[in-house]
Amino acid sequence: MKKEKKSIGEILWDLWCVVSVVGIWPRFIEPNLLSTTRLSIDIEKLPVGLQKLKILHFTDLHLNGGMYNFFLEKLKKRAISLDPDLIVFTGDFLCNAKLGDKERLADFFRNFPRARFGNYAVVGNHDYEKYAFINENGEYDASSGKNLDSTIFRGLSKLFSKTVIKKRFTEAVSKVGLNQELVEILKDSPFKLLHNETITVDINGSKLNISGLGEYMLNKADVKTTFKNYDRNFPGIVLVHNPDAVISLLEHPGELILSGHTHGGQVNLPFLRNKFILMENPLFKRGLVRIKNKWIYTNRGVGGTMNFRWFSVPEMLLAELNNGK
Numbered sequence: 001m002k003k004e005k006k007s008i009g010e011i012l013w014d015l016w017c018v019v020s021v022v023g024i025w026p027r028f029i030e031p032n033l034l035s036t037t038r039l040s041i042d043i044e045k046l047p048v049g050l051q052k053l054k055i056l057h058f059t060d061l062h063l064n065g066g067m068y069n070f071f072l073e074k075l076k077k078r079a080i081s082l083d084p085d086l087i088v089f090t091g092d093f094l095c096n097a098k099l100g101d102k103e104r105l106a107d108f109f110r111n112f113p114r115a116r117f118g119n120y121a122v123v124g125n126h127d128y129e130k131y132a133f134i135n136e137n138g139e140y141d142a143s144s145g146k147n148l149d150s151t152i153f154r155g156l157s158k159l160f161s162k163t164v165i166k167k168r169f170t171e172a173v174s175k176v177g178l179n180q181e182l183v184e185i186l187k188d189s190p191f192k193l194l195h196n197e198t199i200t201v202d203i204n205g206s207k208l209n210i211s212g213l214g215e216y217m218l219n220k221a222d223v224k225t226t227f228k229n230y231d232r233n234f235p236g237i238v239l240v241h242n243p244d245a246v247i248s249l250l251e252h253p254g255e256l257i258l259s260g261h262t263h264g265g266q267v268n269l270p271f272l273r274n275k276f277i278l279m280e281n282p283l284f285k286r287g288l289v290r291i292k293n294k295w296i297y298t299n300r301g302v303g304g305t306m307n308f309r310w311f312s313v314p315e316m317l318l319a320e321l322n323n324g325k
Helices: 008-020 024-032 069-082 102-110 151-160 180-187 243-249
Strands: 035-044 054-058 086-090 119-122 131-134 140-143 191-193 197-203 206-212 236-239 256-259 287-291 294-298 315-324
Touching: 054 069, 054 256, 069 102, 069 315, 086 236, 086 256, 102 180, 119 206, 119 236, 180 191, 243 256, 243 294, 256 315
Parallel strands: 035 315, 054 086, 086 119, 119 191, 206 236, 236 256, 256 294
Antiparallel strands: 054 315, 131 140, 197 206, 287 294
8 A cells, every 4th residue: 555645844844743852742652542432321211132232433534644554454453352333433534635545545444344233434524525624714614625735834823823613604615515536435345424314224123323414514414304214213323523513413313423523622732722623612522421311422533634642642432332221
């Protein structure tokens, strides 16, 4: 597998991290660690056939030249060792809508372990024809990525940004479609892509709804369409990339909502932790939250467009469903 070549800016950034010493941990060590979070999720009146069901959740791969092959192998080996019943991925396969490492990406997902009851995925704001971002006016916008500043420059510029999200979408957003190359890659993998749809999976004599939404930042999270075929006789899990979409889901079915996007804050240092990830609802920045009889989990993810993490170790979640009292 060929790796995407690093830009001059990325090479200089790596050199600075080495020379500065303090940059060695967040650039070269923490991004290559992998933690497993284990949770027991209590669901009232959970059918017997779904009790002890194990769901492996990971997100935000952002495959790029800075991600090493040994780390990709680590992800696959961890998935095998955890022996899940379901595997779900909640978006951001790519960086800035670019398939620079197409061969590696295809190989990784094609050879990813298959769970007993299937592998499922949704797309994120980097996975369409254009990349969704928050512009200087606080609007959700879209770009091909061709004219964007370097990832490092954009990351550092956030330190001085005072952008406030306006919850508005530009005209460019409405014209963005799915990245068809990515769609084709997933067809040749164990992962079924869910885009504003719900499927019902037969499990141990019972059923589980699995719902997947489009990207919130591109105004593609069509809630009404997603739950059209939801079987309310059975529980369900909801997959959405951006946890800011959660508010729109609270009056709809689904006991467990799994999301990513935030990278757990990515750089969790005083005065910086609120600069790198802009959110409408910081409550959903990372970890488990309980609202209106729903569990919401925001995963720290396993990658990033900028391979740099401080106190936000890459994560896989293993959630076990149990009968709540």
